[in-house]
Amino acid sequence: MAAVELTRRELVAAFLGSAVAASACRKSGPRERVPGAVVDQAVELGHRLRGGPLPRADVVEPVEVLVVGAGVAGLSAAWRLASAGVRGVRVLELEAEPGGTSRSGRNAISAYPWGAHYLPAPLEDRGPVVRLLREMGAVTDVDDTGRPRFEESLLIHEPEERFFYRGHWYEGLYLHAGASVEDLEELRRFEARMNGFASARDAKGRRAFAVPSGLSSDDAEWTALDALSMAAWMEREGFRSARLKWVVDYACRDDFGTTAEHVSAWAGIWYFTARQDGNGERSEGYLSWPEGNGRLVRQLVSALPNGAVEGNVLVHTVEPVEGGCRVDALEAGSGKPRAFLARQVVLACPRFIAAHVVAPWRRERPAWLSGFTYGPWVVANLTLSSPPRSRGFPLAWDNVFYESRSLGYVVATHQTLRQDEQGPTVLTWYLPMDGADVKAEREKALSASYADWEALVMADMRPAHPGISGQAQRLEVQRWGHAMVRPTPGFMWGQAKQAAGESLGSSLHFAHSDLGGMGLFEEANWFGVRAAERVLAELGRREVSWL
Template identity: 75%
Template sequence: MELTRRELVAAFLGSAVAASACRKTAPREPVPGALVDRVVDTGHRLRAGPLPLAAEAQPVDVLVVGGGVAGLSAAWRLAAAGVKDVRVLELDAEAGGTSRSGKNAVSAYPWGAHYLPAPLVDAGPVMRLLREMDAVTGVDDQGQPTFDETLLVSEPEERIFYRGEWYEGLYLRAGASTEDLEQLRRFEARMNAFAAARDGRGRKAFAVPTALSSDDAEWTALDKLSFAHWLEAEGFRSPRLKWLVDYACRDDYGTTAEGVSAWAGIWYFAARQNGQGERSEGFLSWPEGNGRLVHQLLSALPPGQVEPGVLVHTVTPGPDGCRVDAVEAGTGRPRAWRARQVVLACPRFVAAHLVAPWRERRPEWLGAFQYGPWVVANLTLSEAPLSRGFPLSWDNVLYESRSLGYVVATHQRLRMDEQGPTVLTWYLPMAGLDMKAERQKVLSASYGDWEGLVMADLMPAHPGIASRARRLEVMRWGHAMVRPVPGFLWGPERLAAQESLGEQLHFAHSDLGGLALFEEANWFGVKAAERALKGLGRESPSWL
């Protein structure tokens, strides 16, 4: 049965948005645009049955399967070690995965991740990458790196829309009771204590990446219960605090506090700060978001090393390497490689379809990996949107919506007296606990549905925005983010999935870290590359 407009908006964005959006308004013309994702259709060919095999296999030292951040990080590490015979195969038309970006006449813009929290310590592969970008200006007296100020998000950073007015920050202080504010203060104090906590070996209880965190039971026991359960047990019941926590979980993990472990929830608030509530120097961002980091990784690779439009369907380990079979996504022509070392840089649910032995015997750990869908839309405007209250910020959040609101691609160059054209990047995590049902909702909605949803979400906060809208493009990510559900991050399945298969097949992806973040993908890409280097008999000091 076809949903009414109000039912559609309520199903995706909640009843408050539906009530606001469906008040009588003047008719408007739909915003022209399109659904721009295609990879979901190509990727489903893996389930369609046997694909053709090439008669001959091309020899290669290292084959990287997957051109997302993990795969590009592996190739980047191999290039730095002087390994020249490397190929990176990517299914999509361009590399980058969920850190991809786009561009039009107004601005570049992200198709997924749009910022990188400034690292707290001057170590690790992410800092090495930022130095290659000339983003690092030095190290302060406390040993913390400092960054190019033009890359740090400028003020105003954040605002929140509630009942007709925009307010500063992400916590709704307007109308907050004394008890609300006291619970916020107590919650922040607890998170600061978690951030300062160290184990007997000096490791942070909650660190970036997760691999550097303490594995002491005192902390890992928090992984066994949901963040929502922990909040209730600790007496954190303020609706405004619970909204803030749910927003944080939806932002980084794609679901609410009910669907993530307490360890993951605390990690969000504690891992990237110094124990005094300070989140390093802030956020590093570019108009294209983390697409800028993808471009840097690509710039370190020889021309032609990354080959897009290649659907790998079988990886067969052998005594002297792996045979990798694929077809060209456009023509269906079979291709094959004989690789001494393989880095399989794709999600676990894809890897299970590719690795030949796993088709016969499904890995026991596979069921522990769960992935939530997202939708990202880029709306080009002829002028910056009108609003009431606190001024347009980098991050603009709608309190009563299930969306995350939007970021402004042109924020770093906009000034108060400069209200020219801009691009708003709108995010909707499909946060329900039934991920299959959420995925079906995402993929069944038409462009017209998404156009109506995006505009219904934005019009109450921005009078006249429909007349300024010039084009809308929508990207659907069916398996966008691994979810750190209770028991997953410190369970045996995630650790087992990190192990190489023999001495030739190594794995990399953010899902191995349990959090769908750039730092995790980069870490596991470098780790897999260093295992491949060892397999090639090359000695190289670790970057980890």
């Protein structure tokens, strides 16, 4: 760590909790450090937006439509525009590769995710996500109830998930071993409440909790839940079982990057209800690929003309002018200034970046900006010579450490390896920095060295996997300083989120998952398509909406 020299045990306790620190110290012994590196590169470049004025080019390039940001939202906007036949769509991206937090990597063993790693199978045969899945051949047909069916090889096969608790691996995510009658009764009652929320409809027939979240009912009966934290709602409703509270806390950290104490009750309930039908039947499962949602990114890019996406470009100013927007940028490598005059612009970046980029907002900070909170994450990919050894339930796709602040890891090769196969593999490890003080959490994540991260990942892994140090071949670490927006209490149905998504004039439109309050693929895709359809309307094109 940069400011204070911590002991190994203090380091592990600070990041992963005291239980992991104690267990790791019991398992400690001499070992060689796993070779590797911290691989994120755009942190310092992005921080140039906070400095003084940046150079502007003298020559301005005309563009019909310019999309700023090649994450899922920006690529979805470009995909929609390309499908409508709009020519001359350009996409600029700060990173070298498109995808944002859905980006992926590859080594000699496998492709692997650098962020989002699955997509819940949609319940209904409508909307842009299903359209995208159809384009890539993932939808095979539709059943008698109108639900899409999916290519079997893309659905995560068994075993799907397990957790490690006190020396043993167990199936699923609920700790049944040692559960009391009272624990199990609370679980049954909680599931019944979630089924009730999932089946709830308003007078207009809208689901109380829908995917994407913007299609949910705005009736006060349900939106009032946004004022509470999920933890407060659990307490109010008498859900006090430590085992159930762990499951709910895990769900909040998994989808929202922070604990139930800091997540809106509306968002927490949405997690358990939006993807099921109210009869306890969830969607058909989860769709995943070795590279995670990087496969969806690749599909979106493939729909665009060659060369439409340009990486290593820092857009620093978007200024509405007569006839469109002037967009100023720098080439990341050379520092060469670039300028564009775009008839229409989709700014597909988080609100905290947009506030530095949109010229009118630099002059007068938007009132809604303080309503947005972004949590940091750290993702690490660990390459092994063979699957890790473990005691208890066998290796699954999702492998959770019950007593750790990390989420554990997913196995990149799960969909391709047979259960008895002993070939090399890649484990993708996730750590949401879930503390309430996001600035302190961000500084902690960014100040840790590769040696720190190597010690942390291996401290998390070694108690559950004897001999893993000898199997480890390489470790690469990606730090996401502002990985995802947090749906804090009052945010999902508050004024800030609504105001932030409004277009600025007739030529500047916004798209990002943070406009939905959740850092999820479905939200980013929906807002990208929405922004594109606003562009189409301004261009005078009449199109049937995909939303």
